[in-house]
Amino acid sequence: MMDCKKALSETGGDIIKAIEFLRTKGLASAEKKASRTTAEGRIGSYIHDSRIGILIEVNCETDFVSRGEIFKELVDDLAMQVAACPQVQVVATEDVAEAVVSKTIATIGENMKVKRFVRYNLGEAEGRIGSYIHDSRIGVLIEVNCETDFVGRGEIFKELVDDLAMQVVACPQVQFVSTEDVPKSIVEKEKELEMQREDLQSKPENIREKIVDGRISKRLGELALLEQPFIKDDKLLVKDLVKQTVASLGENIKVRRFVRFTLGEDTD
Numbered sequence: 586m587m588d589c590k591k592a593l594s595e596t597g598g599d600i601i602k603a604i605e606f607l608r609t610k611g612l613a614s615a616e617k618k619a620s621r622t623t624a625e626g627r628i629g630s631y632i633h634d635s636r637i638g639i640l641i642e643v644n645c646e647t648d649f650v651s652r653g654e655i656f657k658e659l660v661d662d663l664a665m666q667v668a669a670c671p672q673v674q675v676v677a678t679e680d681v682a683e684a685v686v687s688k689t690i691a692t693i694g695e696n697m698k699v700k701r702f703v704r705y706n707l708g709e710a711e712g713r714i715g716s717y718i719h720d721s722r723i724g725v726l727i728e729v730n731c732e733t734d735f736v737g738r739g740e741i742f743k744e745l746v747d748d749l750a751m752q753v754v755a756c757p758q759v760q761f762v763s764t765e766d767v768p769k770s771i772v773e774k775e776k777e778l779e780m781q782r783e784d785l786q787s788k789p790e791n792i793r794e795k796i797v798d799g800r801i802s803k804r805l806g807e808l809a810l811l812e813q814p815f816i817k818d819d820k821l822l823v824k825d826l827v828k829q830t831v832a833s834l835g836e837n838i839k840v841r842r843f844v845r846f847t848l849g850e851d852t853d
Contacts, residue, residue, distance in 0.1 A: 625651045626700070628724035628846045630716035631664035635737070638714035639664045640726035641702040642846050646695040651721065659689050659697070667702050676701060701852060703844050711737045712841075717750035725753040727843040732836040745830050745838070748815075752823060753843050755816050762840050763824075764805040764812065771808075775801050810840065 626644035641664045645651050667673055676699050690697050705714045705728050712730035727750045731737050753759060761767050779785070779797040788796070806812035811824035821829075831838050 624849060626697075626848055627651050627657065627660045627721040628718060628848055629657075629660040629664050629721070630718055630724055630726060631661065631668050632714060632716055633668050635713040635715070635743075636707040637668050638705040638716060638726050638728070639667045639702060640716060640724050640844060640846055641667065642700040642724075642848065644698045644700050644849075645693075650693055650695050653693070655689065655693055656697075657721075659686070663699060664702070667704060671704075671706075701846070703846075705842070705844075710841075713737050713743060713746045715743075715746035715750050717747065717754050719754050722848040723754050724846045725750045725843060727753060728841045730839045730841050731834070736834050736836050739834070741830065741834060742838075745827070748817065748826070749810070749823070749840060750843070752813060752816050753810060753845055756810070756813050757845075757847070758807055759810050759813060760808050762810050762842065764802075764809045767805050767808055772801065772805070775804055810843070 624644070625646060625648045626642060628640070628642050630641070631639045641660065643656075643660045643663060645656060650656050686697055686699065703726060705726055707714055707728065710730045711732060711734050712728065714726065714728050716724065716726050718724045727746065729742075729746045729749060731742060736742050776797060779800050780793065785793045785796060811822070811827070813823050815821040815823055815826050827838055827840065
């Protein structure tokens with residue numbers, strides 16, 4: 586009420602000018618808030634027809650705001666916006682939904698920042714793109730391929746994709762789909778570190794090589810999704826779960842890729 590009175594006073598009682606005054610004041614306030622630190626927020630996702638998937642992180646200042654409906658709606662809308670704009674490749678507030686973000690900043694009273702997003706397109710392959718979000722703080726986007734659209738849209742395959750996305754969220758050490766995907770530079774670095782361990786220095790060269798190979802194999806397994814014990818049955822490895830689904834559906838299945846976002850993590 587005091588703001589309205591001040592606006593009318595500033596504009597000589599002109600209602601139209603008073604509205605513009607308030608609008609300008611709101612955007613100026615949003616710009617001021619934009620300089621404050623954003624440490625909280627939400628990770629959200631949007632999947633279109635299982636063929637396009639978006640994972641996005643949007644930051645705000647407090648946990649209270651991040652769990653509110655207005656901020657949740659903003660994150661959902663931004664994820665959908667990215668899905669609808671295939672030409673968008675990078676985050677730039679001045680280019681991507683600036684009006685929406687600025688309006689929400691003015692409404693909620695906190696600084697907000699679109700930190701990052703990833704888009705997956707199924708392309709010419711068949712299969713599904715799926716996601717799993719845990720408590721809005723950890724999110725995974727995953728692509729799993731099969732041979733036919735019929736299988737890709739079936740419940741058994743959908744359940745597999747959902748389980749694999751959940752598996753990635755539950756295994757923060759996992760960085761690759763399989764051990765074959767681990768870059769040679771990482772393998773060489775691991776070998777170099779293992780060869781320098783004190784407990785190996787007194788052993789013959791051939792014995793050292795065997796021990797190091799075994800340790801590296803174990804380490805690479807820790808980094809690979811397919812080598813993990815399945816979260817719903819730890820007696821079963823993820824790669825065996827995939828094999829069982831292949832046998833059940835009669836089609837080849839391949840986990841192509843995944844990405845994990847953790848709220849607030851350093852992306853530099």
